[in-house]
Amino acid sequence: MEWKQTLRDSPAAAVIFASTLVAVMGVSLISPALPAVQEAWDISESEASLLLSAFTLPGIFLTLPIGLLADRIGRKPILIPALIIFGISGGSIIIISDFTLILVLGAIQGAASSAIVMLTVTLLGDLFTGEQRRVLIGTNAAILAAGAAGYPLLGGALATLAWSAPFACFLLAVLVAVPGITLLEEPNRAGTNSNSSIREFLTGPTAMTPFAILYLAIFGIFVILYGAQLTAVPFLLANEYQLSSAGIGLLLGLPAVTMGMTAMQGDHVLHVFTSFQSIALGFVSYGIGLAVVAIADSIYVVTGALLLFGLGQGLAEPITDTALNERAPDEFRGSIMSIRTSVLRLGTTIGPPLSVGAAAVFGYRRTLLISGSGAFIIGATWFIIRRS
Numbered sequence: 599m600e601w602k603q604t605l606r607d608s609p610a611a612a613v614i615f616a617s618t619l620v621a622v623m624g625v626s627l628i629s630p631a632l633p634a635v636q637e638a639w640d641i642s643e644s645e646a647s648l649l650l651s652a653f654t655l656p657g658i659f660l661t662l663p664i665g666l667l668a669d670r671i672g673r674k675p676i677l678i679p680a681l682i683i684f685g686i687s688g689g690s691i692i693i694i695s696d697f698t699l700i701l702v703l704g705a706i707q708g709a710a711s712s713a714i715v716m717l718t719v720t721l722l723g724d725l726f727t728g729e730q731r732r733v734l735i736g737t738n739a740a741i742l743a744a745g746a747a748g749y750p751l752l753g754g755a756l757a758t759l760a761w762s763a764p765f766a767c768f769l770l771a772v773l774v775a776v777p778g779i780t781l782l783e784e785p786n787r788a789g790t791n792s793n794s795s796i797r798e799f800l801t802g803p804t805a806m807t808p809f810a811i812l813y814l815a816i817f818g819i820f821v822i823l824y825g826a827q828l829t830a831v832p833f834l835l836a837n838e839y840q841l842s843s844a845g846i847g848l849l850l851g852l853p854a855v856t857m858g859m860t861a862m863q864g865d866h867v868l869h870v871f872t873s874f875q876s877i878a879l880g881f882v883s884y885g886i887g888l889a890v891v892a893i894a895d896s897i898y899v900v901t902g903a904l905l906l907f908g909l910g911q912g913l914a915e916p917i918t919d920t921a922l923n924e925r926a927p928d929e930f931r932g933s934i935m936s937i938r939t940s941v942l943r944l945g946t947t948i949g950p951p952l953s954v955g956a957a958a959v960f961g962y963r964r965t966l967l968i969s970g971s972g973a974f975i976i977g978a979t980w981f982i983i984r985r986s
Contacts (some may be wrong), residue, residue, distance in 0.1 A: 609781040610725060611734065613774070614718045615741050617681060620771045621714040622745040624653050624688075624707065625946070626854075627764050629828045630750045630847035631757035633836045638761040639697055644958075647829055647950040652704040654824070657712030657943030664713045665936020668720065669929065674784050677717045681775035684710035688768025707768070708943075716939035720932050723923035724785035729865060732920050736864035739916030743861060743908070747854030754847020808925060809934070812918050815877050816938055817945045818976065819914050825949025826888055826969045827853065827907060833954075834962040839897055852901060853887075853908030860912025864920065867913065873921040878981035880914025883907070885974025892967035910973075 628635075628649055636646040668676050687707040694700050722734050749767075756763035828850065835841045835849060860867075867876050887907030894900045919938070926934040956965040 608725070608783075610721070610783045613778045613782045614721050615738060616774045617677065617714050617778070618718045618738050618742050619745045620681065620684065620774050621711050621718070622742045623749055623767060623770075624684075624711045625650055625824065625828060626745065626749040626850070627753040627767060628653075629832060630754035630843050630850055631761060631764050632829075632832055633846070634757040634761040634843050641697070643833060644951065644954050647954050648701060649704055650824065650829065650950045651947050652701040653708035653711065654943045654946035656705050656709035657715075658940055658947060660709050661712045661716055661936045661940040661943060662933070663936075665716055665720075665932045665934075665939070668717060668932035668936070672784050673717050673721050673724065673932070674778075674782050676713055677721075677782065678775050678778055680710040680713035680717070681771045681778065683707070684714060685769050685771030685773075685775070688765055688771070691765040691768075692762045712939050712943055715942070716932075716936050719919050719923070719938075720935040721785065723926065723931050723935070724928070725783070731923060732865045732868065735920045735923065736861045736916050739861035739864070739912070739919070740858040743854040743858030743912070745854075747851035747858070750847035750850035751844070752847070754843040754845070754850075757843040757847075804925075804927075809922070811874065812877075812922055813937065813941045815881075815914065816918050817941050818881070818973070819911075819918070820942050820945030821949040821952070822884055822888070822969060822973055823911065823949070824946040825953035826966055827904075829950040830953045830957060830962050830966055830969075831891065831904075833957070834891070834966070835900075837962070839900075841897075849897075849901065849904060852904045853911060856905045856908035857912040857915075860909055861916045864912075864916050868917065868920070873917050875981055876917045877914045878977045880910040880912075880917075881973045881977025882981065883910030883913060883977075885910075885970045885972070885977060888966050888970030888973065890970075892963045892965075892970060 632643075632646045632649065635641075635649060636643060639646075664676060684707055687703045687710065691700050691703050694703065718738065719735065722731060722738060726734055752767070753764040756767075832846050832850065835846045841849070864876075871879065883906055887903045887905075887910060890903035890906070891900050894903060922934060922938055923931065953965060953969075956968070960968070
């Protein structure tokens, strides 16, 4: 496969993929442990969900300045420290006995995670072009999916030992940073104008509508992912199916299986559909999957629906990254991808409390049904518009 050849030729790609695998720990490792956290600290579901919100909130405000800085001083001087901060702040939580301080450390870790998430995709756009870039972005998404599949199972299993046990895994980020110091190459920026202002790009001749649509799609993707799948579904499984943290982790990892398989085929998908049509189909798949989870009365039906949800994730998420990278001028790629990550973090921050708040009024089943119906309508409408 082309990506295997790339790994042999470019050790930097291996560092990028390892960084992605570390960054995805932030939520997927902790999500199945939320019921255990709630019980250990004797707090409400809303308070437990603050662990996810604290992690995602800083990225809304800090990612754009980080992206602007990365366009000025380079990618490597930011990525390596971000990996170290991510590992130390997250790993330190295991020795903390104050929940407020845990949220503070989670916020610091989340800021570092935002930088990692933004820079990995940016570096793939910097270092590779054309079909190779599309394949590697799809591979990066598949690796993210592999982590998202395994981490919930690991996090759920560790949470059965102690609520804090999953946080020890974050220290692995430091192990990624060490070889990254020598193996990660800085992109050649000789042909770009580092003094250019992002304002010049925003006010220039490039059409902004595609970027706005892609950012809106990213926002919707992560509101659904973090609000519906990673927050509402765990509580539904715990409350109505009486699953343990380990069982919840196993089911939450299933969507990543179909996501990874789909993401690896992203280049082939884009030969059949446009990027916008592919994203729209992803929302349709989200909608059907969530609606089926909402009305299911069997854990086996829920399992199938979550696999369908992952299909939607594989269609929507990596293709938005590919579309943004292909449209971004080299000198502004860090800034453009940082806006993507800020929007992503906004969605991940709003999603959990929005889902829990809606569930307090409607219940988790009805909340998932509403979310699924909305995603289906948006996706189907947009697909029809783009075909007309």
